[in-house]
Amino acid sequence: MEEELGEAIILGPAAALRLQDRDNDEQQPQPVYCAVGGTAGKEEWKANLQWVLANVPRSKRLVLAHLRRPPSRINMMGAWVPVSQLAEEEVTAFRQxxxxKIGKVLDDLLDICKSQKVNASKIIVASDDTxxxxxxxxxxxxxxExxxxxASDRAYTRKMRAPRSKKALTVQRKANPSCKIWFVCKGNLICTREASEGANRAESSTASTSPRSSTSDYSRSKSSPRLHSKTFSTQESNDPATASVDETPTSRWVDAMDHTMEGSASVSEIVESGEEPAAEQLLHAEVEEDQEAPSPDGSDAGGMMDDALYEKLKDALMEADNLRHEAYEETRRRQMAERELAEASRMADDAESSYxxxxxxxxxMEEMLARERAAMEQDRREINDILYKIRQVDDRSAELELQISSSERMMSDLEARLSESYSLLETLQPTTAAAREETEGAHDGGQGASFLRLGYSELDEATTHFDESARVDGGGDGGRGKVYRGELRNMAVAVKVLRRDVAVDEARFxxxxxxxxxxxxxxxxxLVGAxxxxxxxAYELVPGGSLDDHLCRGALPWRARCGIAYGACSAxxxxxxxxxxxxxDVRPANILVVGSLSSSCKLAGLGTRGLVRPGGAAALAYADPHYLATGELSPQCDVHALGVVLLRLVTGMPAFLARKxxxxxxxxxxxxxxxxxxGAGWPAERGREVALLGLRCCGDNVGVSPHEVLEEARGVLEAASTASGDGAPGRLLSDDGAAPSYFVCPILKEVMRDPQIAGDGFTYEAEAIKEWLGSGHxxxxxxxLKLPTQKLLPNHALRDAIHHWRAMHY
Structure with a gap:
């Protein structure tokens, strides 16, 4: 009978679920969560983690929880920028x-747990409020748990007995009562919020009752006189009739228990009304029924209830108690829902009031807008009247501007004639040194050199009001200004206008x-003027474009490249x-090619660094490492940049790849x-020779001056530019028979035989310039203008070109 009763109760669905949940809880203990704040660093939380490892059983799992607050602003280059103004990928990258960062901090803490052989994991949760x-x-x-x-470590004191931070106080007040919370600071336990026992039973309605409840229910059942005297017989008998008599009340009790399980609604009503639990009432009914039914052999069917039956009765009372708690929890949830409904009604009323x-x-606002529109309409009528008067003034201004333009043209003609007169006067009668210095001081305000001063209106007219279609892309202004093509005093010029925020002051300019x-x-x-x-x-316009443009198109043959490099080296x-x-600032963008597919060049960008304020971006690919380290310009900077240009001319690659x-x-x-x-047709030997020269210019050159390196480069480039692939002289001149203008000496007006470069940059016949200098000039x-030096430099490339021309035409 005891085995049959046990099987009947185990087959009950509610009891089976509760037993399964109780077994799972015993097999898998709940983990202990450690909250790591948003500003907590690894060092700050080490002491708190050591306290956790020392006070939490090793059998429990540890979870490090970090609550990350999504940022509303992001630091971009020293400025805080709202998230709404940034792209989604930028915000995502910043959050990642x-x-x-916090993942690394948590990983360090996990390593500490691992060293203590504690099973630990981490979790990161995003929340606007921690x-x-x-x-x-x-x-x-x-x-x-x-x-x-x-509180923060700096707020810790030995007398602290309660949390101090708002976050800790809020969690202490609002967290689920079933959770036990330890509040620690700087590795010390401040206080503990114990879990509520009633809340534990309410949160787990299907769990087993506490041992205290089970013991009290069991004692109450044992103390009942009716159960001791006339409940069930505990005698053991092999008589079938006796067995049937014993099974009858037990079977009826099991059926009643199953009926009670199916009718859980009636049990809830009994619990809410405060009446005796359903299982206890059913037990009393069965006892009374058993008292009235005599045993077959005439003996009393009462007696003491065996231990197995008491255990089953104890489980029934425990289940009734759980059902009562479930009813209480349902009532509490209903009350909470009613309070939420009242709060929602209040919020709806507030929303209606706000509406x-x-x-x-x-x-x-609409009334005010109507008044504003009326005022704007009145202002519009007044503005129309003003515009009408302005148009009348503009018409008059246009007439005056036409007169001014005519006057300016007349003044320009007069200035041109005056300039011609001055030139003729200087040719016929050279001024003395004192008179020239006085004239130069009058021209530039005492700055020590003369230049043509230009008016803004003159530049505006020369560039067609600085039309964007007249912009010149070459010149390498580096974003410091704009370059326009124009015609100034019957001469093609390139006008560079520097930005005000990068240009120096007027005196230094x-x-x-x-x-x-x-x-x-x-x-x-x-330089033409300023x-x-x-x-x-305003500079002279070089129409051939920059070397950088020609290299990008790959249109220059190798001899022309050597000639261009020789010209840059000479400059x-x-x-x-x-x-x-x-x-x-030597780079291909500042090397301008004279004419299409020409082997001559002009170096631009001289003095641009002095016209702008310090701090501009440098061309790193052509910059000397010593200059990048010290910021000091030296002739070696130009030699290094020339070497990189030579490597680009030989390889046709970008600067970094060419050097590599x-x-x-x-x-x-x-x-x-x-x-x-x-593609440039380089002979292998010539290309190797020029490339090695470029590497030598880019090297340290210890013990060798930049002037010596340039002289070596001029010799190599001169030989390469005047020779063909097989070593024969190259054909660099035209076939029309006439001598180029730069073959003619400016003094003698004859083709030169021994060209020499003077201090003014022009090339003269050696005999003529020496006679000029020897006569006291x-x-x-x-x-x-006064020569900065009387030293003469041989122009070997021009001399060879002249000799080659003479050999072809005489």
Missing amino acids: LEED ARGLVQLVDDHGVT LVMGA RREAKHRKE AREVGRISGVRHPNLVT CLEARAV LAFLHSASTAVHG AAREAARGGKAWHEVVDA DTSPMTN
Whole structure:
């Protein structure tokens, strides 16, 4: 009978589910959660984690929980930018970076747990409010044990007995009562919020009752006189009749229990009304029924109830108690729903009141808008009257501008005639040195050099009001200004207008322009004039485009490239020796080709660094490492940049790739025919020779001056530019038979035999310029300006070209 009763109760569905939940709870203990705050670092939380590892059983799993608050602003280059103003991928990248940072901190804490052989994991939760996020984490994950900080470490005192931070106080007040919370600070336990026992039973309605409840119910059943005297017989008998008599009340009790399980609604009503539990009432009914039924052998069927039956009765009472708690929990949830409904009604009333206020405000705004529209209409009529008067004034201004333009043209003609008169006067009667210095001081305000001062209106007319279609893309202004093509005084010019925010002040601008105007060389772009007020400089226009453009198109043959490199090298040698100046910005964009497919060039950009304020971006691919380290310009900077240009001319590659490929070929890692630009027709030996020259210019050159390196480069480039692929002289001149203008000496007006470069940058016949200097002249025969030096430099490339021309025509 005892086995049959046990099987009947085990087959009950509610009891089976409760037994299964109780077994799962015993097999899988709840983890302990540790809240790691948003600003907590690894060092700050080490002490708190050590306390957790010392006080939490090793059998429990540890979960490190971090609540991340999504940022509303992001630091971009030192400025805080709202998230709404950034792209989604930028915000996502920033949030991923923040998650990686806190993930590393959590990983360090997990390593500490691992070293203590504690099973630990991490979880990151996003929440706008940390306190509400912790409360929601406790509810969502059913957290029963939580460790969190009571305050920051700097707020810790030995007398602290309660949490101090608002977050800790909020969690202490609003977290689920079933969760036990330890508040720690700086590795010390501040206080503990114990879990509520009633809340534990309410949260787990299907769990077993506490041992205290089970014991009391069992004692109450044992103390009942009726159960002791007349319940069931505990005698053991093998008589079938006796067995049937014993099975009858037990079977009826089991059927009644199943009926009670199916009718859980009636049990809930009994629990809510405060009446005796259903299982206890059913037990009493069965006892009374058994008292009235005599046993077959005439003996009393009462007696003591055996232990197995008491256990089953105890389970029934426990289930009734659980049902009562479920009813209480359902009532509590219904009350909470009613309170939420009342709160929602209040919020609806507030929303309705707000709507009425907004409607009233909108009506007032519409009335005000109507008044504003009427006022705007009146203003519009007044503005129309003003515009009509302005149009009348504009018509009159147009007439005056026509008269002014006519006057300016007349003034321009007069200035041109006056300039011609001055030139004729200087040719016929050279001024004395004192008179020239006085005139130069009058021209540039005492800055030490003369240049043509231009008015803004003159530049505006020359560039067609600075039309964007007249812009010149070459010149390498580097974003510091704009370059326009124009016609000034019957001469094609390129006008560079610097931005006001990068240009120097007017006095320094005048000094730098005066210094640049005194430097003249056939391979340097000539400065025509300047407008100090507009921070604009006018240069001669070189129509062939920049070397960078030609390299991108791959349209230059190798001999033309050598000639261009020779011209740039000659200009740098002149700057370093004659004027003791440094160009500082040598690159293909500043090397202008004279004519289409020509082998001559002019170097632009001289003095641009002095016209702008320091701090501009440098061309890193052509910059000398010593300059990048110290910021000091030297002739080596120009030589290094020239070397990079030579490597680009040989390989046709970008600067960094050209230098890398040439170095590999020089070390034997590549064949030279793989490096040399085959589209330019380079002979292998010539290409290798020029490439090695470029690497030598880019090297340290310890013990060798930049002037010596330039002289070596001029010799190599001169031989390459005047020779064909097989070593024969190249054909660089035209076939019309006439001598080019630069073959003719400006003094003798005859084709030169021994061309020499003077300090003014022009080339003269050696005999003529020496006679000029020997007669006591210290000025240029071309510009009438004082020569910075009387040293003469042989123009070997021009001499060879003249000799080749003579051999072909005589």
